Amino acid sequence: xxxxxxxxxxxxxxxxxxxxxxxxxxxxxxxxxxxxxxxxxxxxxxxxxxxxxxxxxxxxxxxxxxxxxxxxxxxxxxxxxxxxxxxxxxxxxxxxxxxxxxxxxxxxxxxxxxxxxxxxxxxxxxx
Numbered sequence: 001x002x003x004x005x006x007x008x009x010x011x012x013x014x015x016x017x018x019x020x021x022x023x024x025x026x027x028x029x030x031x032x033x034x035x036x037x038x039x040x041x042x043x044x045x046x047x048x049x050x051x052x053x054x055x056x057x058x059x060x061x062x063x064x065x066x067x068x069x070x071x072x073x074x075x076x077x078x079x080x081x082x083x084x085x086x087x088x089x090x091x092x093x094x095x096x097x098x099x100x101x102x103x104x105x106x107x108x109x110x111x112x113x114x115x116x117x118x119x120x121x122x123x124x125x126x127x
Contacts, residue, residue: 003068020076028069035062
């Protein structure tokens with residue numbers, strides 16, 4: 001969410017959107033490759049698994065960095081599509097969905113994850 005707020009402060013032009021797409025997707029892919037290599041080289045090390053995994057639960061810096069790269073790339077891609085097809089009716093149909101994104105994020109984070117946290121269903125337990 002904070003990265004989205006930062007991006008909203010940057011001028012949206014074709015050159016910036018290209019950079020967002022290339023750097024966003026490129027950084028996400030690089031992080032995933034580095035994570036994969038580190039995890040493969042250290043299969044028996046729990047600390048390496050914990051520090052360099054890109055899974056969302058429990059989120060680590062590698063997950064946050066990869067997810068941020070994907071988000072920046074997809075935001076740039078979506079904005080480029082909207083700029084190119086700005087007069088299309090299907091773009092207008094998706095605009096309302098995008099306006100609900102923050103509400104959906106907050107409800108998901110607070111309500112759904114709150115329920116699962118309360119029920120202690122967020123962590124993997126070996127039984």
